[in-house]
Amino acid sequence: MVQTTKPLSAVVLGRVESNKKAHIPALSGVSVGTKNRKGVAAQVKNKGHIDPTTWPNLVREPSAPMMGARASAVHDRLEEFLDSVDISVPDEPIGIGDIDPEPPIAYNPEAVFSSEPMRMSVYDPNVMNRMVDSGFLGLGEGYVAGEWDAIPLADVLATLLDHDIEAGWGKMLSRWSRNKVTGVPRAGELPLELIELCTGPSKTWGSPLFATSSRTSVTETLNWKNKNTIVDVTRYESPQSVSYDDIESAQYRRVNQMLDECRVGPGSRVLEFPASSATLAVTAARRGATVDVLTSDPVYAEDIRRIVREEKLAGAVHVETISGPIPSPRQWSGVYDAIMSVERMETMGVGGLRPFLRAIGRMLSSGGRACIQSVINTGLSENSIQALGIMRGYVWPALEYPTVENIRDALMRYTDLVERAEVHCGDHLRVTLPLWRREFAINRDAAAAAGFDRVYRRLWFYVLALQEALFMRGELDVAQFVLLKPKKSE
Incomplete structure (x- = not known):
């Protein structure tokens, strides 16, 4: 039986308003990109729904040169980008408790064809560390790990792909980012x-x-x-x-x-x-x-x-x-x-x-x-x-x-x-x-x-x-x- 857990305590983007920018607060007591990365990594390793034997890369601690400063910069750049493209943001988690609290918001079948403005929720800022570690691969792994969600997911992804995760020296360092996954089961045909x-x-x-x-x-x-x-x-x-x-x-x-x-x-x-x-x-x-x-x-x-x-x-x-x-x-x-x-x-x-x-x-x-x-x-x-x-x-x-x-x-x-x-x-x-x-x-x-x-x-x-x-x-x-x-x- 698959062990289920509720999403991490609500860490969502603040609502985009004319006088208020999108805001991604940190998980309680753990700042995004902290130099002491073990606190963030512990949040990942303790997620009961992830089998570390089957999914070792999802419980692996993200690692990269100058992680702390770069993750903070990734966080700030993402806030600015979301504000610029009007990806809207609820004050409360989207859909949690309405459909199924275990698979977060985008897993709602009706959300696939949502005509509402694009929305995004971040449940665990460790996804910022993942993005420093491995760019858009890290963003995807963060989704799979349940660290963020969006409605409609495809539209948000199509928009996010216009966003450069890092700039300046961070982008230069990202050339050495992990861009491959190792140690996971290799698929043959799709079942x-x-x-x-x-x-x-x-x-x-x-x-x-x-x-x-x-x-x-x-x-x-x-x-x-x-x-x-x-x-x-x-x-x-x-x-x-x-x-x-x-x-x-x-x-x-x-x-x-x-x-x-x-x-x-x-x-x-x-x-x-x-x-x-x-x-x-x-x-x-x-x-x-x-x-x-x-x-x-x-x-x-x-x-x-x-x-x-x-x-x-x-x-x-x-x-x-x-x-x-x-x-x-x-x-x-x-x-x-x-x-x-x-x-x-x-x-x-x-x-x-x-x-x-x-x-x-x-x-x-x-x-x-x-x-x-x-x-x-x-x-x-x-x-x-x-x-x-x-x-x-x-x-x-x-x-x-x-x-x-x-x-x-x-x-x-x-x-x-x-x-x-x-x-x-x-x-x-x-x-x-x-x-x-x-x-x-x-x-x-x-x-x-x-x-x-x-x-x-x-x-x-x-x-x-x-x-x-x-x-x-x-x-x-x-x-x-x-x-x-x-x-x-x-």
């Missing part, structure tokens, strides 16, 4: 139980494609290995009037579009790797294809097999476990007419593009097609890259969103594949993320029963909000890349 708590029975991860969206298409001529090649580029606009109930059909629309791009039909040999969910494999099998699904996670493999058996498609879909996300020729030597991947390429980092795309080229038959869906970088700021450290540290260790140029360059340098089409639908994931986050908040009791402790729940809530914030800022997009392996005569 299907976690996915279901967000997505519902479809258990389908990745950007959907809603029907209520216009689109534009243009052709782009690329110099592909000294030859001109035409790429059809389609951009879907933001969908209209989307609800949670629309997501499942939108997922099937996206899956079927990917299968159409690869011309999957009766007799097609299809590979999905790394596995995203059972939906793509099941849908392809219903078209008459035979499907192989590769994953490095034995538990995930068994979950997908179970779904396939329930759909009575075990003869058409085969799920295999490999030792890593990318199979070597010895591990897997199959040849396929179509290869699919859904938002997994980015979890391997830009350095993983070469082996990933070469593996696709090796396993694709002559004339075969691949469709790779990925979240892509359209201009991540330095602060945003630092903020993504929370995802690299606790979810996907190698996460690095590639640019379109990164992907095209790797294709031309390391493969014989040719890009034929590109489909952009980032606004569809942008409107989906808050719907998933709200559903996850509604299902928090079920998440606890499934074994996800309070820290994990807050981590996942924060990860979804951070991704939403980056889409709101226009720094991320979603793209499908349709690739062709030319026939020998071409």
Whole structure:
């Protein structure tokens, strides 16, 4: 059973008024950035809801050169910034006692779509020390530890990412800040139980494609290995009037579009790797294809097999476990007419593009097609890259969103594949993320029963909000890349 504790005694930002600036008072008896950091660290280590074995970095005492003076400066700069952007501030903690006093304010499902002005509460000023120690990674860890909250969380994060945590000599010293997390469990695939708590029975991860969206298409001529090649580029606009109930059909629309791009039909040999969910494999099998699904996670493999058996498609879909996300020729030597991947390429980092795309080229038959869906970088700021450290540290260790140029360059340098089409639908994931986050908040009791402790729940809530914030800022997009392996005569 997860031990629960109420948030630390109310330490909130004072209300922003025309004659009063935002104020972050210190926790009783402990000043922010005190040189005697053990007093602040003790507050962290004694939080009963954090298992120090599972989450060692959350109970670790923040440490950095000149911590005391820098944390005080971080505190003052944050007060000034909040005042300048009108992030409002209650005189009393937001929502505590109204919904659930254990998960603080932003965990209220209704707060996900709050139309009220942005608000923020700080429960423990140790988050200032964390920010000195590790910048926006520290801010995220402070949220996960329950040291602060905000409504609406994604909007506040999108605004905070414009704020430089430190300036002057403090910013110079921050170059040596901790920007990695060590000593925590490394995730394989996302657990299907976690996915279901967000997505519902479809258990389908990745950007959907809603029907209520216009689109534009243009052709782009690329110099592909000294030859001109035409790429059809389609951009879907933001969908209209989307609800949670629309997501499942939108997922099937996206899956079927990917299968159409690869011309999957009766007799097609299809590979999905790394596995995203059972939906793509099941849908392809219903078209008459035979499907192989590769994953490095034995538990995930068994979950997908179970779904396939329930759909009575075990003869058409085969799920295999490999030792890593990318199979070597010895591990897997199959040849396929179509290869699919859904938002997994980015979890391997830009350095993983070469082996990933070469593996696709090796396993694709002559004339075969691949469709790779990925979240892509359209201009991540330095602060945003630092903020993504929370995802690299606790979810996907190698996460690095590639640019379109990164992907095209790797294709031309390391493969014989040719890009034929590109489909952009980032606004569809942008409107989906808050719907998933709200559903996850509604299902928090079920998440606890499934074994996800309070820290994990807050981590996942924060990860979804951070991704939403980056889409709101226009720094991320979603793209499908349709690739062709030319026939020998071409």
